[in-house]
Amino acid sequence: MTQIDSARPLEGPGHDPDPTVPAPKTPPTTDDAAAALRALARRVHFYAGLFIGPFLLIAAVSGFFYALSPSIEKVVYHDLTTASSSEHNVDLENQVATARQVFPALELNSVLPGTDGQNTRVLFDDPTLESESYTRVAFIDPATGNVDGESVQYGSGQALPLRTWLSEMHRRLHLGEPGRLYSELVASWLAPITLFGLYIWWDQRRRSGASMLRRTAADRNARRGSRSSTRSKHAVLGTWVAIGFLGLSATGLTWSTYAGANVSDLRAALNWTTPTMAATAGAGEHADHGAGAAHTEHADHMAAGAGHHEAATVDDIHASALDAGLTDPIQLTPPAGPGEEWTATETRRSYAYGPDSAAVDPHTGEVVEHLDFADYPLAAKLADWGIRAHMGFLFGIANQILLAAVAAALALIVLRGYAMWWKRRPSRGGALPTMPRPGALLRLAQARPLMTAGAAIFVVGLCVAVPLLGISLAAFVLFDVAIALIRRART
Structure with a gap:
């Protein structure tokens, strides 16, 4: 006869466990x-x-x-951006002089010479615009020297109003910071x-x-x-x-307010920042999403204060940049102050390894400094490629x-x-x-x-x-x- 333990509740059909007795705890598996x-x-x-x-x-x-806005922009602003022909009958110096007549009270910001049938863009700083990232732009036909129109441009991506509006919608819903x-x-x-x-x-x-x-x-x-x-x-x-x-x-995240600042601090601590030339030491890395370059004096003022030195023309600056190995389209920026140089920087374009830059003496037109994208740290290269890919510029359409x-x-x-x-x-x-x-x-x-x-x-x-x-x-x-x-x- 089998002895039954009286201390153990009977289990099985007809015998429910005693609810007053806690079930044994098993360790997690x-x-x-x-x-x-x-x-x-x-x-x-x-x-x-x-x-x-x-x-x-x-x-x-x-x-x-x-x-899709870069391609949409080409259609919407075709008349503004497209030249009458691919010929260059008017030099850059005269094109800039014509653009000055459109904005006589504004200071020159930079010049983007027209190439491949595109109009030249002459940019001017305007303190009445929303921020320094915005500039007034006059479109000059390099074949005829005529003004085809004027508009407002945003950032180094050269966004015109439609693309700027879409960018602001995507970035901050037009609600500001x-x-x-x-x-x-x-x-x-x-x-x-x-x-x-x-x-x-x-x-x-x-x-x-x-x-x-x-x-x-x-x-x-x-x-x-x-x-x-x-x-x-x-x-x-x-x-x-x-x-x-x-x-x-x-x-x-690189463009964000808080995480982006932490990323920038980390890159600076690890010496992964984008290198700059002495002439562009104050320029920001993300011009499309930050402050653009502001110029307090124009190159002509530099020449006037230089005494007997004769200033190089915009054509001389452009030619020197091409001779240094830069490839159009190039953005030419006048000196930001006395004793500084013109800067020539390749703009963000498709199927390009990365933007090379050069500093050009405003008097002699000679290249005094050259910065190759190949010399960038790997992190800086990845940042540039990522930015261009995010903006739709890395591989075109x-x-x-x-x-x-x-x-x-x-x-x-x-x-x-x-x-x-x-x-x-x-x-x-x-x-x-x-x-x-x-x-x-x-x-x-x-x-x-x-x-x-x-x-x-x-x-x-x-x-x-x-x-x-x-x-x-x-x-x-x-x-x-x-x-x-x-x-x-x-x-």
Whole structure:
């Protein structure tokens, strides 16, 4: 006869465990930690998609049109920018003199000689404009010497009003400096939300043995419009364009207010900044998104104060720059003060290794300093390539089409994400969509306390390096923990 332990409650059919006796606690397992990490990734991806999604959608739509704006600009401003022929019958000195008649009270900022059938652009500083990044520009036909019109130009990218408007919309929603917080939030979250999404999709595919880059037979056979079908399309498209999202995030952060300043400080500490010549030591690296060069005196004033020295003409400066190995189109900037030189810099153009620069003596027209892009530090080269790629200049129309495609994909992914959220709602009662189960961080902390502590330290670092990302991420996590604690207290 088998002896029954009276201290142990009977279990099995007809015998329920004694509710007064606590169940034995089992230590968290590796599977528990993996499940908690998976749930945390899904939760953060969900919060980011839900609350950052609207800003991502705005950036995607505005970015789509901004990506194509260089080509659109050529059509809209064709009469202003295009010369009557490819001949150069009028020298630059006379073209500048003609432009002075358009803006007699303004000081010369720079000259962009017309090449390949384009008009010469003569730029002037105007203190009444919004900032020093904006200049008045007169378009001179190098074949006839006539003025074809005047406009306002923005930055070293030579953006005219339409492209400038699209740039301001994409960058800060025409809200001034406060509006830059929106674009920094987008740039800060685009990479993390992509990486979280990739992890979720990879983990799901790894466990099912399916490929990340294509839909499975079950996905294709899912009812069209169902949540399963929408999720599959959302994830596969996001996987295909993930590299583009990461690139846009990295380059966008360089122009941001807070994270961009930290990146600049880091580059300066590591001596990765863009080198400058003595004549351009005060020029900013990101002229399209910062202050442009201001000239308090014109080159003619330099010549007048130089006594017996005769000033070199603009044609001499241009010829010397070409002789030094620079390639048109070149921007020629007069001296900013006594004893300084003209600077000649290759403008941002497609299929170019990078901009070379030269300093030219304003009296003799001789090149006194030369700066090759090949001598830039690797970080400075990557920054230049990234900026040109983000602006659609690196590979011409192909670059612009690729950017527009990535922007369209981002908009579609955001919309599908919201569609998935909406499809999670209960089918009856008309309730709002449900959210993934909270408390993943608490479960992960129980399963992997050291890893959780390390992640918390990482988030604190993010708050310093990328403030908007770190603060919003911490807010999401704390909000999730609060919901979990409230639900636990109620049950």
